Amino acid sequence: MTEIQAGTGAAGVAASDQVPAIELDEVVKEYVSHGEVVQAVKGVSLAIGEGEFFSLLGPSGCGKTTSMRMIAGFEEPTRGVVRLHGQDVTNVPPNKRDINMVFQSYALFPHMNVWDNVAFGLKRKKIPDGEIRQRVGEMLEIVDLVGREKRRPREMSGGQQQRVALARALVNRPRALLLDEPLGALDLKLRQHMQIELKRIQREVGITFVYVTHDQSEALTMSDRIAVMNDGLVEQLAGPREIYERPATKFVAGFIGTSNLLGGVVRAVNGASAVLALGPSDRVVVPVQGAVAEGDTVELTVRPEKITISTEQPGGDLSMVEGTVSEVVYLGTYNSYAVALAGGAEITVFQQNAHDSTTTAERGDTVWLSWQPQHSYALQ
Amino acid sequence: MSRVRAALTPYALIFPGGVWLAIFFVVPTVVMLSLSLQSGNVADGFVFTWNWQSYVDGLTNYHDQIIRSLVYGLAATVIQIIIGFPVAYWIAFKGGRHKSIYLFLLLLPFLVSFVLRTISWQFLLSDNGMLLGPLKNIGLLPDDFRILATPYAVIGGLAYNFLPFMVLPMYVALERIDPRVLEAANDLYAGKFQTFLRVVLPLSLPGVFAGVLMTFVPASSDYVNASVLGGTSTTMIGNVIQNQYLVTQDYPTASALSFTLMALLLLGIFAYAKALGTEDVLEVAAR
Numbered sequence A: 001m002t003e004i005q006a007g008t009g010a011a012g013v014a015a016s017d018q019v020p021a022i023e024l025d026e027v028v029k030e031y032v033s034h035g036e037v038v039q040a041v042k043g044v045s046l047a048i049g050e051g052e053f054f055s056l057l058g059p060s061g062c063g064k065t066t067s068m069r070m071i072a073g074f075e076e077p078t079r080g081v082v083r084l085h086g087q088d089v090t091n092v093p094p095n096k097r098d099i100n101m102v103f104q105s106y107a108l109f110p111h112m113n114v115w116d117n118v119a120f121g122l123k124r125k126k127i128p129d130g131e132i133r134q135r136v137g138e139m140l141e142i143v144d145l146v147g148r149e150k151r152r153p154r155e156m157s158g159g160q161q162q163r164v165a166l167a168r169a170l171v172n173r174p175r176a177l178l179l180d181e182p183l184g185a186l187d188l189k190l191r192q193h194m195q196i197e198l199k200r201i202q203r204e205v206g207i208t209f210v211y212v213t214h215d216q217s218e219a220l221t222m223s224d225r226i227a228v229m230n231d232g233l234v235e236q237l238a239g240p241r242e243i244y245e246r247p248a249t250k251f252v253a254g255f256i257g258t259s260n261l262l263g264g265v266v267r268a269v270n271g272a273s274a275v276l277a278l279g280p281s282d283r284v285v286v287p288v289q290g291a292v293a294e295g296d297t298v299e300l301t302v303r304p305e306k307i308t309i310s311t312e313q314p315g316g317d318l319s320m321v322e323g324t325v326s327e328v329v330y331l332g333t334y335n336s337y338a339v340a341l342a343g344g345a346e347i348t349v350f351q352q353n354a355h356d357s358t359t360t361a362e363r364g365d366t367v368w369l370s371w372q373p374q375h376s377y378a379l380q
Numbered sequence B: 001m002s003r004v005r006a007a008l009t010p011y012a013l014i015f016p017g018g019v020w021l022a023i024f025f026v027v028p029t030v031v032m033l034s035l036s037l038q039s040g041n042v043a044d045g046f047v048f049t050w051n052w053q054s055y056v057d058g059l060t061n062y063h064d065q066i067i068r069s070l071v072y073g074l075a076a077t078v079i080q081i082i083i084g085f086p087v088a089y090w091i092a093f094k095g096g097r098h099k100s101i102y103l104f105l106l107l108l109p110f111l112v113s114f115v116l117r118t119i120s121w122q123f124l125l126s127d128n129g130m131l132l133g134p135l136k137n138i139g140l141l142p143d144d145f146r147i148l149a150t151p152y153a154v155i156g157g158l159a160y161n162f163l164p165f166m167v168l169p170m171y172v173a174l175e176r177i178d179p180r181v182l183e184a185a186n187d188l189y190a191g192k193f194q195t196f197l198r199v200v201l202p203l204s205l206p207g208v209f210a211g212v213l214m215t216f217v218p219a220s221s222d223y224v225n226a227s228v229l230g231g232t233s234t235t236m237i238g239n240v241i242q243n244q245y246l247v248t249q250d251y252p253t254a255s256a257l258s259f260t261l262m263a264l265l266l267l268g269i270f271a272y273a274k275a276l277g278t279e280d281v282l283e284v285a286a287r
Helices: A064-072 A114-124 A129-142 A158-170 A188-205 A216-222 A240-245 A250-255 B002-036 B053-094 B096-111 B114-125 B132-137 B151-161 B163-175 B179-187 B192-220 B224-229 B237-248 B251-276 B279-286
Strands: A022-033 A036-048 A053-057 A079-084 A099-102 A176-180 A208-213 A225-230 A233-238 A260-270 A273-277 A284-287 A297-302 A308-310 A319-330 A334-341 A346-352 A366-371 A376-378 B038-041 B045-048
Touching (some): A022 A064, A036 A225, A053 A216, A064 A176, A099 A158, A099 B179, A114 A158, A158 A188, A188 A216, A216 A240, A225 A240, A225 A250, A233 A240, A250 A260, A273 A297, A319 A346, A334 A366, B002 B251, B038 B251, B053 B096, B053 B163, B096 B163, B151 B163, B151 B192, B179 B192, B192 B251
Parallel strands (some): A099 A176
Antiparallel strands (some): A022 A036, A022 A079, A260 A297, A273 A284, A308 A366, A334 A346, B038 B045
């Protein structure tokens, strides 16, 4: 634990032999609301690595913002410990923590121009004037605001204000930057542009970013790792690919992207996979971990784009189910099919409009849906 | 048709207020201006003669009272800022769910008439009254100590009577401050005092500015406090004007003095607004 070794594991995964930049240890936050104790955060443990782009993702009220505010120091945990670089900062006020925050609505100082906003933190830290000038100038260059130093926040567009907020935090060279839904107020085009910008800036400055969002595509695009939160707890903590491909819980499967849920009784167990009984001509094989016995009910998830739709029964080792097309939606780059199974479940299938797409199922057609067994996951 | 109506609507909206101001402000002001340049007396009537002498007389005979009025008004305003700011700050930031109750309590004394409140101050501050009597009895104060008829009583009364007009605009300015802006300052290494100095105070200045305008002007031209709480050495220009109108019945001098006071206050306001009312001041304050 105290030993710091060089070299990390797979990119983006916090190596366990390094002191994490940010650590939450069994953190609980309780509020008293109308005489009742409400738990906003119910025991969250996280370790965020140095230089990592880490996202807290979840619906509103899941505890992600409260968790971030405890890292920043605006809230004190009811129980548990917050550590920054191994040091216990649980009761340290925000102005004594070496981390900065980008607020949801930017919270720029309305009475100061861009330059004074950005220089605020450095002045409080009593950095010499010459160095302040140099660092603020450099930072305004990074966020592309040179020439707008004298503007007031309200004379600027949302995207520009956003960049001022970012510069105001980053200019202090904090050891970690917290971002609370920073792109929420921007329109789609600008948001996508800023996602790429943020990622670029993070690479350039090499600072740990903790990003709070309810937008799953934002989290998937930018993050090294994501903690999906629900109801005050972390449901899954993994890289974007794993979160998307292998959702650990039903909540994660439903919250991230579109996913299909299929339930069935185990007919046979073959080593690490189970064969489920669905319709008479269906064959669904799913990899399972741990003890699953014949007769158990297992729920599995499979992503719409992993499924192939065909009018003839496919061969090979694929999982396959039979159903009836109930809806076809043309979405430009792909078609979305809704297929009703005999058991009542409805499966969504995305099919690319590639040049060699030959299948053209119509509403009412009987079709076969098939997928590689390793693309489906049993849920806990 | 509808375009004509749309063009006329703004004028229709200001018409009632415009007529009101024309009848009750513009006309009396013009009459007063004319009166200040007339000569004569009540018995024989006044004639318009471009008589500037009233202005000269007014300034030579009563410049002491004019200066005293401005000094008292300023002193009362400063006291109101010192007393009022913490009150406004406390209600805005610590008032929680009961903000409106606290604001109501602040305004509660003002449901009683202005003159009556001042007279009750006279009662409280009288030489052997509720406040000074017991203190003199136990020997804490000498027997000849008094507050009434001193400048302290008049300035105190002025500060008290116009306090809500100072607190309310300051409260509005403080209330509008986004708490996240304060968190941002805290996040950017500013402690409580620095956050107050660099963020809260500059953002409250527009409220203080409005409060000063709303209290300094009526306090400087007030005559009730000086006549109820003051003595012969605390006469303000308001008392002189009242006396000239009602007792001496020298209408031209009274009008000339009113105009002089109005001109001085307007000049003061313009200078003040020019110096403090611009946004540059906020930026300077933020450094």
